[in-house]
Amino acid sequence: xxxxxxxxxxxxxxxxxxxxxxxxxxxxxxxxxxxxxxxxxxxxxxxxxxxxxxxxxxxxxxxxxxxxxxxxxxxxxxxxxxxxxxxxxxxxxxxxxxxxxxxxxxxxxxxxxxxxxxxxxxxxxxxxxxxxxxxxxxxxxxxxxxxxxxxxxxxxxxxxxxxxxxxxxxxxxxxxxxxxxxxxxxxxxxxxxxxxxxxxxxxxxxxxxxxxxxxxxxxxxxxxxxxxxxxxxxxxxxxxxxxxxxxxxxxxxxxxxxxxxxxxxxxxxxxxxxxxxxxxxxxxxxxxxxxxxxxxxxxxxxxxxxxxxxxxxxxxx
Amino acid sequence: xxxxxxxxxxxxxxxxxxxxxxxxxxxxxxxxxxxxxxxxxxxxxxxxxxxxxxxxxxxxxxxxxxxxxxxxxxxxxxxxxxxxxxxxxxxxxxxxxxxxxxxxxxxxxxxxxxxxxxxxxxxxxxxxxxxxxxxxxxxxxxxxxxxxxxxxxxxxxxxxxxxxxxxxxxxxxxxxxxxxxxxxxxxxxxxxxxxxxxxxxxxxxxxxxxxxxxxxxxxxxxxxxxxxxxxxxxxxxxxxxxxxxxxxxxxxxxxxxxxxxxxxxxxxxxxxxxxxxxxxxxxxxxxxxxxxxxxxxxxxxxxxxxxxxxxxxxxxxxxxxxxxxxxxxxxxxxxxxxxxxxxxxxxxxxxxxxxxxxxxxxxxxxxxxxxxxxxxxxxxxxxxxxxxxxxxxxxxxxxxxxxxxxxxxxxxxxxxxxxxxxxxxxxxxxxxxxxxxxxxxxxxxxxxxxxxxxxxxxxxxxxxxxxxxxxxxxxxxxxxxxxxxxxxxxxxxxxxxxxxxxxxxxxxxxxxxxxxxxxxxxxxxxxxxxxx
Numbered sequence: 001x002x003x004x005x006x007x008x009x010x011x012x013x014x015x016x017x018x019x020x021x022x023x024x025x026x027x028x029x030x031x032x033x034x035x036x037x038x039x040x041x042x043x044x045x046x047x048x049x050x051x052x053x054x055x056x057x058x059x060x061x062x063x064x065x066x067x068x069x070x071x072x073x074x075x076x077x078x079x080x081x082x083x084x085x086x087x088x089x090x091x092x093x094x095x096x097x098x099x100x101x102x103x104x105x106x107x108x109x110x111x112x113x114x115x116x117x118x119x120x121x122x123x124x125x126x127x128x129x130x131x132x133x134x135x136x137x138x139x140x141x142x143x144x145x146x147x148x149x150x151x152x153x154x155x156x157x158x159x160x161x162x163x164x165x166x167x168x169x170x171x172x173x174x175x176x177x178x179x180x181x182x183x184x185x186x187x188x189x190x191x192x193x194x195x196x197x198x199x200x201x202x203x204x205x206x207x208x209x210x211x212x213x214x215x216x217x218x219x220x221x222x223x224x225x226x227x228x229x230x231x232x233x234x235x236x237x238x239x240x241x242x243x244x245x246x247x248x249x250x251x252x253x254x255x256x257x258x259x260x261x262x263x264x265x266x267x268x269x270x271x272x273x274x275x276x277x278x279x280x281x282x283x284x285x286x287x288x289x290x291x292x293x294x295x296x297x298x299x300x301x302x303x304x305x306x307x308x309x310x311x312x313x314x315x316x317x
Numbered sequence: 318x319x320x321x322x323x324x325x326x327x328x329x330x331x332x333x334x335x336x337x338x339x340x341x342x343x344x345x346x347x348x349x350x351x352x353x354x355x356x357x358x359x360x361x362x363x364x365x366x367x368x369x370x371x372x373x374x375x376x377x378x379x380x381x382x383x384x385x386x387x388x389x390x391x392x393x394x395x396x397x398x399x400x401x402x403x404x405x406x407x408x409x410x411x412x413x414x415x416x417x418x419x420x421x422x423x424x425x426x427x428x429x430x431x432x433x434x435x436x437x438x439x440x441x442x443x444x445x446x447x448x449x450x451x452x453x454x455x456x457x458x459x460x461x462x463x464x465x466x467x468x469x470x471x472x473x474x475x476x477x478x479x480x481x482x483x484x485x486x487x488x489x490x491x492x493x494x495x496x497x498x499x500x501x502x503x504x505x506x507x508x509x510x511x512x513x514x515x516x517x518x519x520x521x522x523x524x525x526x527x528x529x530x531x532x533x534x535x536x537x538x539x540x541x542x543x544x545x546x547x548x549x550x551x552x553x554x555x556x557x558x559x560x561x562x563x564x565x566x567x568x569x570x571x572x573x574x575x576x577x578x579x580x581x582x583x584x585x586x587x588x589x590x591x592x593x594x595x596x597x598x599x600x601x602x603x604x605x606x607x608x609x610x611x612x613x614x615x616x617x618x619x620x621x622x623x624x625x626x627x628x629x630x631x632x633x634x635x636x637x638x639x640x641x642x643x644x645x646x647x648x649x650x651x652x653x654x655x656x657x658x659x660x661x662x663x664x665x666x667x668x669x670x671x672x673x674x675x676x677x678x679x680x681x682x683x684x685x686x687x688x689x690x691x692x693x694x695x696x697x698x699x700x701x702x703x704x705x706x707x708x709x710x711x712x713x714x715x716x717x718x719x720x721x722x723x724x725x726x727x728x729x730x731x732x733x734x735x736x737x738x739x740x741x742x743x744x745x746x747x748x749x750x751x752x753x754x755x756x757x758x759x760x761x762x763x764x765x766x767x768x769x770x771x772x773x774x775x776x777x778x779x780x781x782x783x784x785x786x787x788x789x790x791x792x793x794x795x796x797x798x799x800x801x802x803x804x805x806x807x808x809x810x811x812x813x814x815x816x817x818x819x820x821x822x823x824x825x826x827x828x829x830x831x832x833x834x835x836x837x838x839x840x841x842x843x844x845x846x847x848x849x
Contacts, residue, residue, distance in 0.1 A: 084506065090525070160566055275352060
């Protein structure tokens with residue numbers, strides 16, 4: 001197990017380096033001038049050149065990359081052009097906010113997804129299966145920013161039950177898991193949870209169907225095991241895959257919720273990325289993408305290790 | 318013990334009475350910016366930044382008088398009580414510093430503090446030089462050559478050449494506290510969290526990207542402008558639908574720039590939509606490079622006569638003012654242009670025919686536009702509307718759509734630059750609040766790129782002469798007359814395709830009382846109260 005973990009760690013290194021190159025190049029390939037965020041539109045060429053030199057954009061790209069990577073390896077993600085604040089601070093705060101939201105959304109999605117998946121898988125081709133499958137297809141297909149807006153219209157603007165934007169009454173700085181702060185989380189978390197719910201439900205449905213058709217289930221029943229006992233075996237066999245999907249979904253939610261976080265003005269990584277993209281804030285963009293990508297890489301590693309712990313056959317393959 | 322209890326009780330009663338007397342509520346505003354604008358003095362985020370974090374926490378030597386909704390704003394004394402140019406040397410200005418003004422930290426505002434603040438923007442080697450504030454402020458004061466404090470209450474500024482527009486430039490420059498900067502370890506990052514200006518509001522909470530809170534500065538030097546509210550809260554809400562939702566659910570009381578399609582429903586729900594004319598325009602800046610069809614005044618006039626501005630107003634749910642000139646009508650510099658920007662396709666066709674164009678020889682040209690952008694209003698449907706109008710009279714327009722920041726770069730580079738891709742016009746909206754940004758920068762010969770933003774390389778000695786006159790007109794009423802002449806020439810020569818002016822829409826909860834929407838990019842929050 002230890003050697004497997006170490007081996008996976010070694011594999012991670014080239015992936016991380018590749019990720020750093022891709023995220024550095026991607027933001028430089030995008031059109032627009034990073035300095036436009038801080039210079040007035042009628043700034044003179046002399047001022048533009050001076051600012052370019054101050055931020056190091058006058059150097060060749062490979063040199064810029066090398067300098068950036070060196071700083072990153074020392075834990076310095078640079079300084080945001082638009083705000084002048086350290087990128088590490090900005091991203092750190094945003095990651096925590098996104099993580100809170102993503103974990104809650106994933107848990108909701110996982111709970112509902114496994115429930116609908118098991119129901120659909122257990123009662124295949126019944127009306128229950130059709131209803132549960134419809135819910136999961138809806139979850140996978142619905143544009144979640146649209147769903148977010150509809151929920152805001154219904155629950156905030158019309159009924160006035162829940163706040164539509166922000167992370168708390170005084171911002172996210174004093175976030176606490178109390179009722180007042182949880183009210184702010186309900187709508188974005190529910191909106192975000194529909195995708196993992198749909199994905200997990202469809203996967204679990206297929207898994208359960210597959211497991212139920214295997215010989216060992218018949219053997220278990222022939223040995224007189226109760227339905228609950230068989231169910232336990234099915235769960236155990238389905239768990240590694242469902243868990244892997246959940247891990248990946250958590251990663252997707254962490255980095256892929258730009259639209260939902262913007263709709264709800266949730267101060268997480270998506271909101272930050274949105275601002276960074278529109279302001280062409282290259283250091284912030286690079287730092288955010290790098291942290292999210294590394295989080296994804298680490299999550300994959302953890303999922304692999306946990307999966308192996310649950311199902312030792314994986315280590316042998 | 319009893320006496321102590323009595324004293325405490327009395328103190329509690331008095332403070333309760335005081336708080337009841339001043340309790341005018343909290344105003345929460347949803348801004349369009351995605352972050353709290355720079356809090357150190359010279360703000361970022363354009364006009365919105367200056368509106369919310371500039372003239373609230375800080376003052377300039379010369380402020381804008383934002384007290385009237387019915388007439389265009391004019392300059393008014395701020396931290397300087399008066400200013401004058403030297404009669405014998407028109408490059409020397411003296412500013413008399415207002416006595417007794419204190420920064421929020423308790424230190425005095427003096428002429429030395431003003432010099433310190435100019436160094437913060439202009440003197441690269443000074444300890445307080447701040448590249449971020451400099452990037453915002455330096456281009457606002459191009460006329461300034463040098464400055465010094467003659468004494469504690471007198472500041473002298475020397476300009477590069479005689480320039481009567483200096484007061485408008487100075488109105489941009491916000492004064493931060495040198496003492497506070499020293500106190501927080503000579504760090505602008507630390508200053509950003511606990512800023513100190515002389516303005517009517519004190520910043521009490523700064524949560525980047527989420528929230529800023531301000532309370533009144535009870536010791537503000539202009540007693541008429543001491544805020545009546547208890548607190549002003551700013552929330553960045555860049556997404557238009559999120560702003561509307563926040564307003565409708567009662568999370569904020571005021572939103573900037575509601576989307577036109579939300580206006581009817583907001584009005585129906587009891588919110589008020591406040592609008593006013595202000596110095597903004599939405600134009601096509603025309604290229605005057607050789608070969609451009611816009612070099613012919615008949616073509617320029619024809620295009621201006623082809624636009625159905627009332628139709629466009631309908632398209633925008635009424636949230637625009639049809640252009641009658643480069644400046645909105647009623648502006649003090651509007652003057653009396655003779656060319657009327659009417660909708661007259663027949664006259665347009667006639668002019669085009671005179672210029673040699675017609676059904677057999679249509680005029681075809683390329684125009685640069687963006688899909689979005691600050692101040693650009695709704696560029697895609699509006700430009701398509703203009704395109705259709707022009708097609709109706711025989712001008713075929715092909716659009717080159719670029720991203721907003723790319724458009725800014727093309728605008729800076731000029732019509733001759735390859736990045737303009739052969740376009741003969743660029744759809745660019747303008748901040749036109751002072752003589753330089755409003756008139757001079759677009760058309761002065763020596764401000765063609767790379768020296769300035771005369772995008773179209775227009776050059777007319779007669780216009781340059783008028784610009785010189787404006788710069789040398791030190792008497793305000795005389796200057797106004799010259800600026801009117803310039804504007805008349807703008808319109809009569811149809812130097813731009815003048816389409817519309819934005820109306821700066823805001824949606825307000827019915828609880829918001831006392832707001833006077835000035836005809837300005839900036840606003841005064843001091844008279845506002847909140848109804849229970």
